[in-house]
Amino acid sequence: MNDNKQDIEQYLKNIEFDDAPDHGHRDLLEKKLLLNFGVSGSRQNLLWRTIMNSKVTKFAAAAMIIAAVLVGMNLMTNTGSIALADVLEKVMGIHSYAYRVQTTSADVSDYSEFQMLISKDYGFVSKTYTPDKETGRMKLFGENYVVASEGIMISLIPEQKLFIEIKLDDKIMEAANQALKETGQDSTSPLLFIERFIENPYKELGTSYIDGVKVVGFESTDLIISEDSGRTEARLWVDAATELPLKIEAETYDQNGEFLSKTITGDFQWNMNFTQEDFIPVIPEDYKTLDDQLEFLGDEKSVIEGLRFYAKLFNGKYPETLAVKTLTLSNQVGNALRSGAGTMYAGKSEQDIMKEAGQGCMNLEFSTVFFSTLASENKAVAYYGDRVTAENPDAVLMRWREDNGRYMVIFGDLTVKRVSEEALAELEAMPLR
Amino acid sequence: MNQKNSETQTDILLQKACSDPAAFAKLYRMHYDQVFRYCSRRLFNRHVAEDVTSTVFFKVMSSMGTFKGDIGDFRRWLYRIATNAANDHLRSSVRRAEAMQSVARNCSSGFVLNVSADVDLEDKKLLLKKAVLSLKPKYQTVIALRFFENMKLTEVAEILDQKPATIRSQLNRGLEKLRKKLKAAGAVVQ
Numbered sequence: 001m002n003d004n005k006q007d008i009e010q011y012l013k014n015i016e017f018d019d020a021p022d023h024g025h026r027d028l029l030e031k032k033l034l035l036n037f038g039v040s041g042s043r044q045n046l047l048w049r050t051i052m053n054s055k056v057t058k059f060a061a062a063a064m065i066i067a068a069v070l071v072g073m074n075l076m077t078n079t080g081s082i083a084l085a086d087v088l089e090k091v092m093g094i095h096s097y098a099y100r101v102q103t104t105s106a107d108v109s110d111y112s113e114f115q116m117l118i119s120k121d122y123g124f125v126s127k128t129y130t131p132d133k134e135t136g137r138m139k140l141f142g143e144n145y146v147v148a149s150e151g152i153m154i155s156l157i158p159e160q161k162l163f164i165e166i167k168l169d170d171k172i173m174e175a176a177n178q179a180l181k182e183t184g185q186d187s188t189s190p191l192l193f194i195e196r197f198i199e200n201p202y203k204e205l206g207t208s209y210i211d212g213v214k215v216v217g218f219e220s221t222d223l224i225i226s227e228d229s230g231r232t233e234a235r236l237w238v239d240a241a242t243e244l245p246l247k248i249e250a251e252t253y254d255q256n257g258e259f260l261s262k263t264i265t266g267d268f269q270w271n272m273n274f275t276q277e278d279f280i281p282v283i284p285e286d287y288k289t290l291d292d293q294l295e296f297l298g299d300e301k302s303v304i305e306g307l308r309f310y311a312k313l314f315n316g317k318y319p320e321t322l323a324v325k326t327l328t329l330s331n332q333v334g335n336a337l338r339s340g341a342g343t344m345y346a347g348k349s350e351q352d353i354m355k356e357a358g359q360g361c362m363n364l365e366f367s368t369v370f371f372s373t374l375a376s377e378n379k380a381v382a383y384y385g386d387r388v389t390a391e392n393p394d395a396v397l398m399r400w401r402e403d404n405g406r407y408m409v410i411f412g413d414l415t416v417k418r419v420s421e422e423a424l425a426e427l428e429a430m431p432l433r
Numbered sequence: 434m435n436q437k438n439s440e441t442q443t444d445i446l447l448q449k450a451c452s453d454p455a456a457f458a459k460l461y462r463m464h465y466d467q468v469f470r471y472c473s474r475r476l477f478n479r480h481v482a483e484d485v486t487s488t489v490f491f492k493v494m495s496s497m498g499t500f501k502g503d504i505g506d507f508r509r510w511l512y513r514i515a516t517n518a519a520n521d522h523l524r525s526s527v528r529r530a531e532a533m534q535s536v537a538r539n540c541s542s543g544f545v546l547n548v549s550a551d552v553d554l555e556d557k558k559l560l561l562k563k564a565v566l567s568l569k570p571k572y573q574t575v576i577a578l579r580f581f582e583n584m585k586l587t588e589v590a591e592i593l594d595q596k597p598a599t600i601r602s603q604l605n606r607g608l609e610k611l612r613k614k615l616k617a618a619g620a621v622v623q
Contacts, residue, residue: 008608008611008612008615009580009608011557011561012561012565012576012580012581013580013583015474015561015562015580015581017470017473017474017477017581018473018479019469019470019473019474019479019482021465021466021469021470022479022483025469025483025486026462026465026466026469029465029483029486029487029490030458030461030462030465032487033457033458033461033490033491033494034454034457034458131491133495134495135488135491135492135495136487136488136489136490136491136492136494136495137488137491211480
């Protein structure tokens with residue numbers, strides 16, 4: 001290369017770049033932008049984002065995050081497909097790994113990135129990043145740590161300088177398992193994804209290259225992640241040399257074919273040399289805890305308090321159904337808060353709002369899991385939120401059969417009573433007043 | 434449609450873009466390729482360029498209400514935001530080192546230490562990229578706008594809101610530093 005200035009300029013002008021735009025990225029970014037178009041940075045929105053990103057405090061957080069751990073650690077079963085079964089077996093044999101997930105979700109108008117660390121010895125870490133409304137840059141929004149040795153989960157919410165510590169007792173673990181079975185919420189887990197690929201029809205896409213790595217592709221246009229979910233179109237790219245996943249792309253649609261979310265899982269790092277310290281959060285001294293303010297009851301009291309919270313926000317109406325996916329009711333609450341229903345919080349401190357809305361959402365989330373648990377155990381559960389409101393104090397809102405054969409009834413005014421089967425029949429036959 | 438009509442329609446689009454998502458989307462589609470290419474040429478990595486392009490358009494969306502001007506002003510504004518976003522990215526020493534390593538990985542083994550006149554052209558270009566990345570972001574900026582985007586000095590000056598003489602001076606200093614770095618790396622024929 002000549003040191004003549006003109007020659008350097010010529011070389012600069014002749015540099016070739018890998019700069020052909022990827023219109024897939026263009027389209028995805030457009031969706032993200034439009035989902036965020038006109039979103040104000042109001043306090044209520046910030047509050048709601050905080051609540052949502054902390055996965056609605058104790059219960060929902062446990063349900064979502066522990067589900068991921070369970071999937072990652074021990075819920076896998078092997079099935080028939082030779083090539084993918086090999087991939088699954090390989091992943092299951094790996095003791096520790098990390099990966100990154102990018103999601104664009106239509107129903108929460110949000111784009112998020114998650115950095116996951118999984119270790120069979122030490123636990124699980126999930127860090128959530130969301131775009132800053134001012135700069136558009138990604139910033140840390142929440143951290144969740146499952147410390148296996150302690151049997152606890154700790155969630156940090158940097159923006160609020162709050163943290164929550166939850167003891168992972170059998171009740172929460174059972175509820176989390178149930179949530180996983182019912183909803184398949186952790187659709188970003190590579191293990192779950194491979195298993196679903198094996199269970200559903202798929203075709204091989206042949207070999208290709210991603211970032212210079214030779215990969216083998218698999219595609220399913222009708223992947224069923226859970227029983228009550230819609231359709232997912234997904235492509236799984238496996239490193240041809242290592243037989244480990246390199247990238248998973250998935251678009252999920254609801255049962256009406258409406259777009260729900262796009263997920264890209266990648267940046268896998270296998271067989272990481274983690275230490276215990278990687279799974280223990282450093283909680284800054286100025287963080288406050290919500291532990292002493294929120295209570296996970298895990299019984300009918302949680303259901304009653306969840307319904308009471310909902311009715312307060314929706315003028316006496318209860319959720320139409322409790323047979324919904326995790327976070328559905330919390331999303332309704334979030335939308336109501338955003339549209340102004342949160343005026344009942346006027347004058348309250350952010351901490352108080354967090355406490356009340358967080359506790360309310362937690363109880364609502366529990367209600368849905370409680371309902372599905374009773375249904376799966378054939379406890380003759382029924383819920384009439386589609387027609388019973390707080391203005392029908394004597395009407396049966398919800399009931400289920402207890403072990404002694406009597407029925408627990410929650411009425412429209414949220415009082416409870418245990419009755420015989422005959423008395424229940426009379427109560428349910430009464431016209432609404 | 435003649436050019437004047439087209440410009441008028443684009444100006445209308447600009448006025449609507451802060452409140453009308455369809456107008457913003459159209460504007461976005463008109464400029465995505467340009468921004469992405471510029472980011473790619475600044476960062477030498479398409480994945481990082483995609484991230485920075487995202488940052489740019491989120492910034493554009495959040496600041497659209499403050500923008501006043503015609504389509505020419507908008508393009509300059511877009512370049513300014515993209516320049517700031519790219520420089521912000523490069524100011525992190527760790528990221529800069531990563532970018533240089535990424536480029537270096539593509540260089541032929543031993544090239545940096547043993548360069549002669551018959552060195553492959555591609556390797557020279559890769560070494561040049563690495564040398565550009567090692568410059569301060571302000572020099573990278575003027576070099577990229579001038580040579581990678583093929584802009585005139587006056588256009589670069591407008592984007593960076595400086596006098597053309599200042600830009601000329603920065604460009605000369607940048608090229609001189611580049612020359613020295615290349616010489617130090619053994620890539621210059623003595």
